[in-house]
Amino acid sequence: MSNDLILAASQVRLKAYVPYSNFPVGAALRTVSGAIYVGCNVENVAYPEGTCAEAGAIAAMCAGGEYEITEVAVIAGSDRPVPPCGGCRQKLAEFAKGQVPVTLLATNGAQERTMVADLLPSAFDPDHLTSGTQDPKA
Known part of the structure; x- marks a missing residue:
């Protein structure tokens, strides 16, 4: 894992808007171009209307015209990586191949490395939309 990606996730975490949970999360994604996109969680008093850090970073990536993730870092203020x-596992699987490395971090220095495929085994993907398609009237 690149230190610049970890630093980006750590820095954006400090900008999270979390007045209800007090649980800031930061995410950073590297794309095939080498660009880094970041996101932080943004809460709302109507909880379902909040946005996760990973979703924010993915939205920033798409707004930047990129659609393929090559590396992910997520950091939260916890005693163990979160x-x-x-939903964010599915969002990551949409834009990252299964072998893309994901580093989960805690602010106390604990780290866990995994891959997108390990976060979401048997992910729903575009092939599911066409495999076994039958005419429902048949």
């Missing part, structure tokens, strides 16, 4: 939520 994995992405289920």
Whole structure:
């Protein structure tokens, strides 16, 4: 894992808007061009309307015109690394191949390395949209 990606995730974590949970999370993604995109969690009093750090970084990446992730770092203020939520695992799988490395970090220095495929085994992917397609009227 590149230190610049970890630093980017750590720095953006400090910008999180978390008045309800007080649990800031930062995420940084590297793309095939080498660019780094970041995101932090943004809460809302109506909880479902919040945004996860990973989703924010993915949105920034797409806004930058890029659509392929090559490396991920996520950091949270916890005593152990915190994995992405289920929805963000699916979002990462949309833009990253299974072997893309993911480094999960805690602010106390604890780290865990994994891959996108390990975060979401048997991910729903575009092949599921066409495999076994049958005419429902048949």
